[in-house]
Structures are given as structure tokens and as C-alpha cells.
Amino acid sequence: MMISYDVLLNQLEQHVMQAKNAANEQEMREQLSAVRALCDVVLTTSSKPQVSTQMAVSLPQLSTPQLPTQSTTLREKDANGDSIFDF
Template sequence: MITHETIVRQIEKLTVEANHATTEQQVREKLTAIRALCDVVLDEKANLPKLPPQNFGSASISAPVYAQPVAIPAQKLDEEDANGDSIFDF
């Protein structure tokens, strides 16, 4: 396993190289490498504990889970020509 200290030392080395680079392309390459090293350390997946493998031997299929619709309180229109609560009432 690569330690954080090893990655930080590599980032420091790349920073020095970026400071001594002679072209913008070289600076961009060093900064891209630094970004990649930071992403490795900060990657959430790398820091998550490993889960035990799932047992897929049984062929159980679970029913899909659907969210319950949210009731939105509606203001009832009071029109003198309306004859009901439907939106199709004219």
C-alpha cells in the first residue's frame, strides 16, 4: 500500500519540477500529475472499507421500490361557472 507520505513527497518533487519547467506545456504536465496524485488520495472509493462479497447463489428477486407521491395542497378555484372539482370542468 502506498502511504500518504509517499504521495506527498512525489507531489513536492513534481512541484519543484514545475517551478523549474521552461515551457508552459511542461508546467501543465507537472500540474496534471499533481492533480492525479491528489485524486488518488482523495478518492472516496479508495478510502471506503472493503465489503465482503455478496452471495448471489439464491435466485431471489426483490420487488422494485417506488417512492410515494407527495401530496401538494391545491387551492380550490371558486368559479361561478364551474360545476365540479375536475380540471376538465368548464
């Protein structure tokens, strides 16, 4: 799934605003690092991203049949009850 330029630009704007309003240098550097990462995503994408169109892909849901479970207790003379370790 490709990310549109609009979505990336909105994210970039949010991180730039948070960097401008950062309380300390560490917060500002974290936001600028996020900006760098988003820029890397845009610049290293080999194919052209979608232009603000969203496509919903629906896959047919496969239903798993419910198998009836039978509870049978092992009855042997040396068994010690309903333990899963009774062989």
C-alpha cells in the first residue's frame, strides 16, 4: 500500500510544529529525527505514491468450520485422573 504525498506532508507539518514548540533540545531533536525519517520514506520510494486517493481492498473472509470436540477421559488402572500427562 502506498502512502500519499498529502499524508506524508501533513505528518511533516505536525512534526515541524512540535519541534518549534519543544520544551527542550531533546524533544526538538526527536521531532527533527521524525521529519528526517519521513523525508527518507518519500525520497527512497521507487514508485510514485498515490495522490490522495484511498482504495479499500476487501478480502473475502474465510470461515473456519467449528469441529465438535469430544471429551473422553482416559480410564486406566495406573492413571491418576484427568491430567493431560496421563499417557
